[in-house]
Amino acid sequence: MEIPVDDGIVLYTYWRSSAAYRVRIGLELKGLRWEARQVHLLRDGGEQHGEAYRVLNPQERVPTLLHDGQVLTQSLAILEYLDERFPQMPLLPADAAGRARVRALAQLVACDIHPLNNLRVMQHLERGLHLSADVRTQWTLQWIAEGFAALETLLAGSSDTGTFCYGDRPGLADICLLPQVYNAHRFGLDLSPYPTLRRIEAACQALDAFERARPENQIDAA
Amino acid sequence: MEIPVDDGIVLYTYWRSSAAYRVRIGLELKGLRWEARQVHLLRDGGEQHGEAYRVLNPQERVPTLLHDGQVLTQSLAILEYLDERFPQMPLLPADAAGRARVRALAQLVACDIHPLNNLRVMQHLERGLHLSADVRTQWTLQWIAEGFAALETLLAGSSDTGTFCYGDRPGLADICLLPQVYNAHRFGLDLSPYPTLRRIEAACQALDAFERARPENQIDAA
Numbered sequence: 001m002e003i004p005v006d007d008g009i010v011l012y013t014y015w016r017s018s019a020a021y022r023v024r025i026g027l028e029l030k031g032l033r034w035e036a037r038q039v040h041l042l043r044d045g046g047e048q049h050g051e052a053y054r055v056l057n058p059q060e061r062v063p064t065l066l067h068d069g070q071v072l073t074q075s076l077a078i079l080e081y082l083d084e085r086f087p088q089m090p091l092l093p094a095d096a097a098g099r100a101r102v103r104a105l106a107q108l109v110a111c112d113i114h115p116l117n118n119l120r121v122m123q124h125l126e127r128g129l130h131l132s133a134d135v136r137t138q139w140t141l142q143w144i145a146e147g148f149a150a151l152e153t154l155l156a157g158s159s160d161t162g163t164f165c166y167g168d169r170p171g172l173a174d175i176c177l178l179p180q181v182y183n184a185h186r187f188g189l190d191l192s193p194y195p196t197l198r199r200i201e202a203a204c205q206a207l208d209a210f211e212r213a214r215p216e217n218q219i220d221a222a
Numbered sequence: 223m224e225i226p227v228d229d230g231i232v233l234y235t236y237w238r239s240s241a242a243y244r245v246r247i248g249l250e251l252k253g254l255r256w257e258a259r260q261v262h263l264l265r266d267g268g269e270q271h272g273e274a275y276r277v278l279n280p281q282e283r284v285p286t287l288l289h290d291g292q293v294l295t296q297s298l299a300i301l302e303y304l305d306e307r308f309p310q311m312p313l314l315p316a317d318a319a320g321r322a323r324v325r326a327l328a329q330l331v332a333c334d335i336h337p338l339n340n341l342r343v344m345q346h347l348e349r350g351l352h353l354s355a356d357v358r359t360q361w362t363l364q365w366i367a368e369g370f371a372a373l374e375t376l377l378a379g380s381s382d383t384g385t386f387c388y389g390d391r392p393g394l395a396d397i398c399l400l401p402q403v404y405n406a407h408r409f410g411l412d413l414s415p416y417p418t419l420r421r422i423e424a425a426c427q428a429l430d431a432f433e434r435a436r437p438e439n440q441i442d443a444a
Contacts, residue, residue: 058375059330070319074333077325084318096306097292103299108281110329111296115337124364131351142346153280 009034010066012056014041014048015218018114018179019075020063024218025175026079028209030086038220041119061120076110079172091172102166105154105173109180113147116140117183140187144180151177152194161196163203170204178204182215231256232288234278236263236270237440240336240401241297242285246440247397248301250431252308260442263341283342298332301394313394324388327376327395331402335369338362339405362409366402373399374416383418385425392426400426404437 009027011034013020027034039062040047047053048060057064057073065072067085072078083091092099115121117140125131125139155161165173181201184191191198204210215221231249235242235258249256261284262269269275270282279286279295287294289307294300305313314321337343339362347353347361377383387395403423406413413420426432437443 059334059369059372061334068319070322072322072326074326074329076333077322077329080325081318081322084321096303097290099306100292100294100299100303103302104294104296107296107299107332111298111333111337112281112283115333116343121338128364129351129353129357135351142350147281150281 008067010037011035012037012039012053012062012064013218013220014039014062015215015221017041017062018118018183019061019110021179021182021213021215022075022110022175023063023065023078023082024213025178025210026082026091026172028212029091029170029175029207030082030089031209032082032086036218036220040220076106076172076176079175083172089169091175093166093171098160098166101158101160102171102173105151105165106176108147108151108154109173109176113143113180114176114183116143137187140183141189144184144187144189145193147180148184148189148191148194148197152196155196155200164200170207170210174200174204177201178210230289232259233257234259234261234275234284234286234288235440235442236261236284237437237443239263239284240340240405241283241332243401243404243435243437244297244332244397245285245287245300245304246435247400247432248304248313248394250434251313251392251397251429252304252311253431254304254308258440258442262442298328298394298398301397305394311391313397315388315393320382320388323380323382324393324395327373327387328398330369330373330376331395331398335365335402336398336405338365359409362405363411366406366409366411367415369402370406370411370413370416370419374418377418377422386422392429392432396422396426399423400432 009032011023013024013036039053048062054060056071059073063075063078065078072081079091092102122136125136155165160166162168164170165177177197177200181197211217231254233245233256235246261275270284276282278293281295285297285300287300294303301313314324344358347358377387382388384390386392387399399419399422403419433439
C-alpha cells in the first residue's frame, strides 16, 4: 500500500544517523509531509549495503531523498535543495554574507566533526585497526570537543548569534548542531565548556519540528 | 607595502592544503584578483595555531577569506559566497536539481573523503595513536578509494556528466575533485579503476585556472 505524501517526498533514513536526522529536522521545519523508508544500518551487515539501496546511493549511506523524479544524496545538498524548492521557513539568511556564515557553521560540524565519528569510521577503528572501546570513545570525544570549542568561540563572539546559531530563527547551522550534540550526549561528553551551544540546544529542543525529528521519535528507534 | 587587489579579496592559504586549493581554483575560474597570505601549516608547530590567525579562524585551519569586511571560513561556504557575489562563470547549475547533484558530488569529497585524511587527523594517527607510516598510508588510501569508487559509479552512470563532473563547464564538483586527485597521486593510489575521474582530471588540468591554482605553482611551495 502506497502511503500518500503531499509533496511526494520519500526519505531513506535510520533513526540514529546524524545525517538523516538533519534532513528530518529540515523537512519538519518546513512543514512538509514525507514518507520514511527505514534502512537499518546494523541489521544483516547493514541494509545500506544491499543491492537495491546501492542503486539509489552508491556510497551505501543514508540519507537518500526522492522528490520530483530526482534521487538526492548528501544531507547538506538535500537541505539546500529543499530550501530552494520549498522557500517557506528559509534555512539560510537572504544575504550572501549571512548565508556564508550559516553554511560555515554547518560545515564545521558536517565536514570537520561528524565524518570522523560516523559508523563506517568507528567500524574501521574496531575491525580494521583493532582499537579498544576506550580508545574509540576517546577518538570520538576528542573530535567533538575540538570542533565544539571552535564553534563556541565563533558563536559566543558574534552579534549574528541570537536565540539560534544565526538570529532568532532556526536554520541550517542549528540543523547540523543538534544531531552532533545528540551524539555528544550519547558518548558522555561534558558540555559545560560550551554554554552557547547548550543554550541553542535548549531553544531548538523546545520546537516541535526538532522534537518530531529526534531519533527516539522515529518508528525504527530501538 | 599593500598589494593592490581589484576586488579586495585576501586568501589565507597553504600550498598543499586541499581546502585552500579548492578556493584558489574557484577564484581563478572566476578571473578574480586576490592576494595570497601564506600560513605555513608545519613551520614552528603550525602558523595556523598562532594567536593572530586564531582570531580570524578559531578552528586554526586554512583557508580563510577576507572580502568586503567579512571574514569567511570553510572552503565550500567560501565558494558558494564567491558564486553569489561574483556570478561570472557560475560554479553551480541554474536549476535546483542540478545544483543538488553538483553539491552532492562536491560533498562526497569534502565531507566523506578529505576530512579523514587532512593534516590534523594524520598527525593524530601518528602522535596520538602511534600508528606506523604504513598503516597511516593505508588509512588514507582506503578512504580515498572507497569515495572514488562511489564517485566513479555516480559519474559514469549519469547523463549529467559531460567533459566535467556536470556538463561541459567546470564547477564546484570539479573544484573539490581535483585537489583530492592530487592527494591520491601523492599517496600513490592506483587510479586505473576510475577512468571517468581521470578523464575529468585531464580536462581540468588543461585549463589555465586549474594550473594557476596548483600547489606547485604557489609561491610557498616547498
